[in-house]
Amino acid sequence: MTRGGxxxxxxxxxxxxxxxxxxxxxxxxxxxxxxxxxxxPREARRRASIELGxxxxxKESVRDVRRGRLLEQTLRDVRYAVRGMVRSPGFxxxxxxxxxxxxxxxxxxxxVVRAVLLRPLPYREPDRLAVLLHRGSNPTSPANxxxxxxxxxxxxxxxxxxxxxxxxxxxGESESVRALRVTAGLLPMLGVSPQLGRLFVSGEDEPGxxxxxxxxxxxxRRRFGADRGVVGRTISLDGEKYxxxxxxxxxFDFPVFWAKGRELWAPLAFGxxxxxxxxxxxxxxxxxxxxxxxxxxxxEIASITAGLERRYPGTNREVxxxxxxxxxxxxxxxxxxVLSGAVGLLLLIGCANVAHMLLARGAARRREVALRSAxxxxxxxxxxxxxxxxxxLSVSSGVAGVLLAxxxxxxxxxxxxxxxxRVEGVSVDPVVLAFGVALAxxxxxxxxxxxxxxxxxxxxxxxxxxxxxxxxxxVGRMRGVxxxxxxxxxxxxxxxxxxxxxxxxxxxxxxxxxxxEGVLTLTVSVAGTAQAEPSRRGGFYERLLEAVRSAPGVRxxxxxxxxxxxxxxxxxxxxxEGRPAAAPADSPFATYRVVLPGYxxxxxxPLRSGRDVRSSDRSGAPGVVIxxxxxxxxxxxxxxxxxxxxSFDSEDGRPLxxxxxxxxxxxxxxxxxxxxxxxxYLPYLQERNYLERPGSHFQYMTLVVRTQGDPAAAAASLRxxxxxxxxxxxxxxxxxxxxxxxxxxxxxxxxxxxxxxFAAAAAALAGIGVFGVVSYAxxxxxxxxxIRLALGAGxxxxxxxxxxxxxxxxxAGSAAGVAAxxxxxxxxxxxxxxxxxxxxxTIAGVALVLAAVALVASWLPARxxxxxxxxxxxxxx
Amino acid sequence: xxxxxxxxxxxxxxxxxxxxxxxxxxxxxxxxxxxHGLGIARRISQITRGAFDVKPGSLFPALYRxxxxxxxxxxWGESENRRRAKFYVLTRAGKRQLRTETAEWGRVALxxxxxxxxx
Numbered sequence: 002m003t004r005g006g007x008x009x010x011x012x013x014x015x016x017x018x019x020x021x022x023x024x025x026x027x028x029x030x031x032x033x034x035x036x037x038x039x040x041x042p043r044e045a046r047r048r049a050s051i052e053l054g055x056x057x058x059x060k061e062s063v064r065d066v067r068r069g070r071l072l073e074q075t076l077r078d079v080r081y082a083v084r085g086m087v088r089s090p091g092f093x094x095x096x097x098x099x100x101x102x103x104x105x106x107x108x109x110x111x112x113v114v115r116a117v118l119l120r121p122l123p124y125r126e127p128d129r130l131a132v133l134l135h136r137g138s139n140p141t142s143p144a145n146x147x148x149x150x151x152x153x154x155x156x157x158x159x160x161x162x163x164x165x166x167x168x169x170x171x172x173g174e175s176e177s178v179r180a181l182r183v184t185a186g187l188l189p190m191l192g193v194s195p196q197l198g199r200l201f202v203s204g205e206d207e208p209g210x211x212x213x214x215x216x217x218x219x220x221x222r223r224r225f226g227a228d229r230g231v232v233g234r235t236i237s238l239d240g241e242k243y244x245x246x247x248x249x250x251x252x253f254d255f256p257v258f259w260a261k262g263r264e265l266w267a268p269l270a271f272g273x274x275x276x277x278x279x280x281x282x283x284x285x286x287x288x289x290x291x292x293x294x295x296x297x298x299x300x301e302i303a304s305i306t307a308g309l310e311r312r313y314p315g316t317n318r319e320v321x322x323x324x325x326x327x328x329x330x331x332x333x334x335x336x337x338x339v340l341s342g343a344v345g346l347l348l349l350i351g352c353a354n355v356a357h358m359l360l361a362r363g364a365a366r367r368r369e370v371a372l373r374s375a376x377x378x379x380x381x382x383x384x385x386x387x388x389x390x391x392x393x394l395s396v397s398s399g400v401a402g403v404l405l406a407x408x409x410x411x412x413x414x415x416x417x418x419x420x421x422x423r424v425e426g427v428s429v430d431p432v433v434l435a436f437g438v439a440l441a442x443x444x445x446x447x448x449x450x451x452x453x454x455x456x457x458x459x460x461x462x463x464x465x466x467x468x469x470x471x472x473x474x475x476v477g478r479m480r481g482v483x484x485x486x487x488x489x490x491x492x493x494x495x496x497x498x499x500x501x502x503x504x505x506x507x508x509x510x511x512x513x514x515x516x517x518e519g520v521l522t523l524t525v526s527v528a529g530t531a532q533a534e535p536s537r538r539g540g541f542y543e544r545l546l547e548a549v550r551s552a553p554g555v556r557x558x559x560x561x562x563x564x565x566x567x568x569x570x571x572x573x574x575x576x577x578e579g580r581p582a583a584a585p586a587d588s589p590f591a592t593y594r595v596v597l598p599g600y601x602x603x604x605x606x607p608l609r610s611g612r613d614v615r616s617s618d619r620s621g622a623p624g625v626v627i628x629x630x631x632x633x634x635x636x637x638x639x640x641x642x643x644x645x646x647x648s649f650d651s652e653d654g655r656p657l658x659x660x661x662x663x664x665x666x667x668x669x670x671x672x673x674x675x676x677x678x679x680x681x682y683l684p685y686l687q688e689r690n691y692l693e694r695p696g697s698h699f700q701y702m703t704l705v706v707r708t709q710g711d712p713a714a715a716a717a718s719l720r721x722x723x724x725x726x727x728x729x730x731x732x733x734x735x736x737x738x739x740x741x742x743x744x745x746x747x748x749x750x751x752x753x754x755x756x757x758x759f760a761a762a763a764a765a766l767a768g769i770g771v772f773g774v775v776s777y778a779x780x781x782x783x784x785x786x787x788i789r790l791a792l793g794a795g796x797x798x799x800x801x802x803x804x805x806x807x808x809x810x811x812x813a814g815s816a817a818g819v820a821a822x823x824x825x826x827x828x829x830x831x832x833x834x835x836x837x838x839x840x841x842x843t844i845a846g847v848a849l850v851l852a853a854v855a856l857v858a859s860w861l862p863a864r865x866x867x868x869x870x871x872x873x874x875x876x877x878x
Numbered sequence: 879x880x881x882x883x884x885x886x887x888x889x890x891x892x893x894x895x896x897x898x899x900x901x902x903x904x905x906x907x908x909x910x911x912x913x914h915g916l917g918i919a920r921r922i923s924q925i926t927r928g929a930f931d932v933k934p935g936s937l938f939p940a941l942y943r944x945x946x947x948x949x950x951x952x953x954w955g956e957s958e959n960r961r962r963a964k965f966y967v968l969t970r971a972g973k974r975q976l977r978t979e980t981a982e983w984g985r986v987a988l989x990x991x992x993x994x995x996x997x
Contacts, residue, residue, distance in 0.1 A: 019964070020938070020942075022954075022962070022964075023915065023938070023963075023964045024934070024938070026914070026915075026957075026961060026962055026963045026964060027914075027915050027916055027934060027963075029961050030914070030916045030957060030959075030961055030963060031916055033959055033961065034916070052933070052934065053934050053935075054933065054934065054935045058935065059934050059935050059938055059939075062935060062938075062939045063938050063939050063942045
């Protein structure tokens with residue numbers, strides 16, 4: 002700060018200079034005075050200086066007056082607010098509870114939204130990456146992929162990935178590893194780098210050069226003790242030697258929307274498969290060329306696939322190009338946005354609740370406020386003080402809310418289910434904390450401003466006269482509006498919860514086509530064992546099935562290649578005997594299932610007609626197939642499918658016909674609510690892929706066992722049975738079918754639990770709101786009730802009057818809430834199943850429930866009003 | 879605020895000042911006309927019969943605060959013994975404030991007396 006000469010009180014420097022001069026002037030005047038009193042000039046000067054107490058100190062305190070007044074007042078306000086909170090613990094607890102619920106829920110959901118939706122995928126320019134799949138979710142064939150990659154200009158690069166579950170042997174117990182085979186350029190295309198070693202280089206996806214692997218961080222730590230010397234070592238997968246060339250960093254996961262949690266990557270060498278247009282097992286990823294847009298890429302891929310479709314009919318239908326971020330979160334985004342909206346509503350209800358509690362308190366404190374303004378406090382000063390009080394309240398709630406949220410986030414991550422992508426990244430980090438703080442401050446301002454402005458109205462004289470009774474009618478109206486809004490918001494949340502509950506019940510009523518109870522499933526892989534030899538596999542699985550059937554506690558057993566809901570989905574085109582090749586777009590296509598006898602009985606799938614496959618349906622015997630009703634209906638509408646012939650394969654140009662010997666009901670496929678698709682079940686012992694192909698896709702089967710007791714309890718003994726057949730075979734994905742079903746409906750259950758919690762909190766807060774307002778009004782009106790009683794009103798009349806008044810408010814709020822629910826629940830349509838978003842019965846039911854809440858919440862205090870003794874009431878105030 | 883003790887000539891020992899009280903006393907002291915800082919301190923000592931001896935350490939902050947609130951205005955002038963000094967005068971808001979605070983103080987004093995006299 003500069004020190005200027007005496008001058009006008011202009012800038013700060015001028016003021017500071019003026020202060021200096023003023024103190025100098027005081028010193029001379031006082032010195033003169035002391036000299037006049039008889040002291041000698043030097044002594045007088047010294048005495049005056051002492052009295053001034055150090056010019057700098059005085060200046061500092063004057064500066065403090067300017068600079069520090071704000072801080073000092075604020076601190077005083079905070080202390081005052083804290084004392085006030087401590088003095089009324091009931092009020093404080095209720096307010097903090099209401100707000101911390103809202104803030105905590107909001108922070109928890111925000112942390113999920115941030116991890117899942119807001120944080121970019123950990124790849125270079127993730128928005129430029131795209132996924133290419135048939136009909137949005139189905140894989141494609143090697144020849145298709147290679148043609149797309151060769152012909153596309155809109156994509157700078159393209160890579161493919163294939164599901165792989167090899168057996169890792171040596172160095173400890175053998176285990177099935179979740180792995181992925183990828184074309185050599187795929188990982189470099191993502192723009193990621195390994196923490197050790199290197200990625201695959203061009204040419205390593207050629208047969209002969211493909212015996213290299215990259216480890217995931219988890220596998221590297223678990224199996225190799227995080228040994229940095231692992232690069233260059235050889236490991237054994239499915240009995241083959243692979244050289245470790247790299248280790249990916251801990252946070253690397255790819256892909257993130259399908260086949261999550263992979264721990265090992267190996268090159269995908271097509272070899273002879275490169276010309277296959279019928280084996281659909283590849284997920285294709287691409288990076289857009291620098292100037293290309295997603296729309297241009299879609300158009301280009303559409304024209305490429307149309308050309309391929311003309312040349313190779315039935316192999317290239319409906320290719321969907323989706324941006325990778327969209328593929329990861331596309332399904333979950335609407336749900337998370339709806340949840341964000343729901344917590345927002347809950348927070349608003351909390352705010353409304355606290356606002357009217359503060360209004361009630363503000364009315365009781367009008368006298369105090371009036372006294373302060375009489376003592377010279379300006380209105381803005383008083384508003385600031387009251388706002389400080391609400392901010393202290395909201396910040397305490399914010400702290401409680403964030404604590405609540407960090408507990409809730411752990412709960413969410415546990416509850417959250419595999420369907421929530423990137424859930425492992427959900428945490429309360431600094432950004433989330435900042436969100437919590439901002440939320441706390443904003444809520445403090447929102448619910449504090451109205452009561453503060455009301456309480457500080459400059460109507461001093463009236464307030465002093467009125468004293469505590471000074472709850473004016475405008476405040477009453479304001480509180481009515483607040484309670485009504487709480488009801489409106491609560492209705493919206495309750496309707497949402499009720500719709501989800503009905504959807505969940507609807508989902509539970511879906512007939513999956515099988516009976517899940519009492520069924521255990523185990524995936525048995527022979528990869529890398531002596532049984533992996535194509536000629537021995539069939540015999541091994543047959544013997545294993547026999548052994549399992551005769552194990553104690555087993556009622557019946559069967560095997561399938563890919564379990565519904567939990568397994569992979571492969572598709573296969575086919576021809577129908579006696580029909581010309583269909584128009585390409587209509588060429589028939591079926592989900593490819595391969596079974597050993599007994600599968601349908603074990604899964605509890607009653608065949609609609611015909612018979613199960615038998616062990617006599619083996620190579621050499623006439624070909625048979627079981628189709629599902631969707632396939633039968635599509636290809637032979639109105640007639641029986643039994644005895645018809647279809648072909649999936651040909652030999653020397655002649656189709657190998659299979660006769661339909663059974664029709665199975667439709668069974669849910671990969672998701673619980675998906676429409677059924679045509680499916681075909683081929684006997685294992687007649688299926689050349691499984692009998693002859695060396696690929697590891699064909700080296701595992703899923704054992705389906707219906708047990709007598711608890712299916713989960715049978716797992717250990719079944720493992721023993723499998724080990725007795727071949728100790729080297731690996732068993733993975735041991736789960737009961739009920740568990741598989743629960744997983745398939747986990748998303749709706751997850752939303753339902755959250756919504757139910759929000760809605761219960763909302764209803765409770767709305768009830769507390771009514772209770773608080775009515776209790777307060779009743780206590781203010783004791784005298785009026787006394788007069789009414791004295792004038793002959795019945796006690797029941799009083800109760801009816803009080804309840805009637807609050808019901809009017811609740812009903813007005815409910816009406817607004819129903820309107821809002823009608824407008825808003827449409828947003829949840831994607832989360833609902835089997836119930837309309839505007840289901841009238843649900844909305845009416847919810848309105849009734851809330852009306853009951855309002856009735857009870859106002860009846861309790863109203864009863865108190867009716868017990869007033871007229872004599873004491875008339876004396877009150 | 880710590881101030882080094884100074885010999886006080888007044889017989890009753892000076893009481894610590896309440897903040898609101900000091901403002902009221904300054905307003906009252908200035909009600910008779912413009913005055914510089916030392917003059918205000920002298921005047922307060924005089925009208926309170928020596929009960930309050932206002933030190934510069936409390937006086938100047940109070941004056942600056944009251945000026946910021948618009949109760950006082952100041953200008954430089956010359957003292958009776960020809961020293962340069964800053965003179966303070968009540969503004970209209972200051973006069974209004976004096977009336978309000980006087981009335982309020984009267985009520986408070988009455989209330990406190992009533993409270994103390996209630997057996």
